[in-house]
Amino acid sequence: MKLPSKYLEKAVEELSSLPGIGKRTALRLALNLLNRTEVEIETFARSLTDMKDFLKNCNICHNVSDAEVCSICNNPKRDLTTICIVEDIRDILAIEATDTFKGGYHVLGGVISPMDGIGPSDLNISALLDRIENGAITEIIFALSPTMEGDTTNYYLFKKLCNKEILITCLSRGVSVGTELQYADENSLGKSLLYRQPFKTNS
Amino acid sequence: MKLPSKYLEKAVEELSSLPGIGKRTALRLALNLLNRTEVEIETFARSLTDMKDFLKNCNICHNVSDAEVCSICNNPKRDLTTICIVEDIRDILAIEATDTFKGGYHVLGGVISPMDGIGPSDLNISALLDRIENGAITEIIFALSPTMEGDTTNYYLFKKLCNKEILITCLSRGVSVGTELQYADENSLGKSLLYRQPFKTNS
Numbered sequence: 001m002k003l004p005s006k007y008l009e010k011a012v013e014e015l016s017s018l019p020g021i022g023k024r025t026a027l028r029l030a031l032n033l034l035n036r037t038e039v040e041i042e043t044f045a046r047s048l049t050d051m052k053d054f055l056k057n058c059n060i061c062h063n064v065s066d067a068e069v070c071s072i073c074n075n076p077k078r079d080l081t082t083i084c085i086v087e088d089i090r091d092i093l094a095i096e097a098t099d100t101f102k103g104g105y106h107v108l109g110g111v112i113s114p115m116d117g118i119g120p121s122d123l124n125i126s127a128l129l130d131r132i133e134n135g136a137i138t139e140i141i142f143a144l145s146p147t148m149e150g151d152t153t154n155y156y157l158f159k160k161l162c163n164k165e166i167l168i169t170c171l172s173r174g175v176s177v178g179t180e181l182q183y184a185d186e187n188s189l190g191k192s193l194l195y196r197q198p199f200k201t202n203s
Numbered sequence: 204m205k206l207p208s209k210y211l212e213k214a215v216e217e218l219s220s221l222p223g224i225g226k227r228t229a230l231r232l233a234l235n236l237l238n239r240t241e242v243e244i245e246t247f248a249r250s251l252t253d254m255k256d257f258l259k260n261c262n263i264c265h266n267v268s269d270a271e272v273c274s275i276c277n278n279p280k281r282d283l284t285t286i287c288i289v290e291d292i293r294d295i296l297a298i299e300a301t302d303t304f305k306g307g308y309h310v311l312g313g314v315i316s317p318m319d320g321i322g323p324s325d326l327n328i329s330a331l332l333d334r335i336e337n338g339a340i341t342e343i344i345f346a347l348s349p350t351m352e353g354d355t356t357n358y359y360l361f362k363k364l365c366n367k368e369i370l371i372t373c374l375s376r377g378v379s380v381g382t383e384l385q386y387a388d389e390n391s392l393g394k395s396l397l398y399r400q401p402f403k404t405n406s
Contacts, residue, residue, distance in 0.1 A: 001296060001300075002296075002299070003267075003296070004266055004267055004268055004269075004273055004274055004275070004292070004295075005258055005267050005268055005269045006269055007250075007253050007254045007257050007258045007269065008254055008258060008267055010250045010253070010254070011250045011251055011253075011254040013250075014246065014247045014250040014251070017247075018232045018235060018236075019231060019232070019235050020228070020231070021232075025223070027293065027296075028222060028223070028293075029221045029222070029224075030251075030254065031291065031292070031293070032221060032222050033221075033251055033254070033255070034254060034255060034258065034267075036255075038252075038255055038256070041251055041252055041254075041255045042252060043217065044217045044220075044251065045248035045249070045251050045252050046248070047210075047213045047214045047216075047217040048214055048217070048233075048236055048244055048247065048248050049241075049244055049245060049248050050210050050213070050214075051210045051211055051213070051214040051233065051236070051237060052236070052237060052239075052241055052244045053241070054210050055208055055210050055211060055237065063207055064206075064207055064208050064211055064237075065207055065208055066207075066208045066209055066210065070207055071207055072207070088234065089207070089234070090230060090231075090234070092207075093204060093205075093206070093230075096205070097204075
């Protein structure tokens, strides 16, 4: 695709560097931006640089935050003795949306993935170990994605934590709520049989 | 979706103002940008503001351009007596990619669409009429999208141009190359019968 302007070309190139945005979509976005006023584009661009310049990571849990300590770690109503280990902040949003967890979080910033060159030292693991060493943490919940990489990371963390006096739990795996059993994938169905739970009428 | 930072919230809001980008995708894009260095984000943001600040519209055909006159209008090898009327610059890219047209263009900047509040005065129509008045244009090709709005615009332009000594043509409509006839939509198939062409062995 040969564009008639090097400025447009540069904007399309930058936009198409975003995940899931191809050249054609990038051109559509660039032309949409081009139809806005200078002030609007300035505001758009500023919002991105401001995000980088002013966004902090919570000193405790590494969640994004405007302050040194995020609103979850700072909330006296939350029970920070139970820590949920997540991959990134989108997982926090997903868990918060369930409204069933009132503990704290720890954002790893990724999962161990040798294929992508991500090892344990690239993740916020030492900060987690420090937290456990210093704090009064009684339970760690592994809430990483149920993928190969998530499980590898769970195993790595388990090895690091199993000699400490902490309860280590993991999100339950099984059939999704609302699916028809015949369409459930065999892996999840197998797990749901293996880890079957005592029947309760209010569950 | 309640985000833990107002800077992130602002960036997500701006990104989700782009066409086809919802809140979730916008968050994914924002987090992707956040993982880049400050210089990279600066470059990203600058490419968008530079595009707005430095991009020009060709004085002749209204194509985007880095100079006062675009590379097509400026090319002595192109026959500017034949002008192809298009909606926006993506249509120019599509036509240029066919490598079958060596004339010039005129970018309307949209089509007449009363539903969206776009009337003839919002389009580059008076500039087109000036070009025809002053120049040596012998053929005008209507290359707007074969939609209701495109056809309305074609009709409006035809009314303006039909008393001038110019050949007025329109892109042929019919079955797409490579489709199976049984799956062609009835409208296109009907048009292809109505406007059937003399059979040529090299067509």
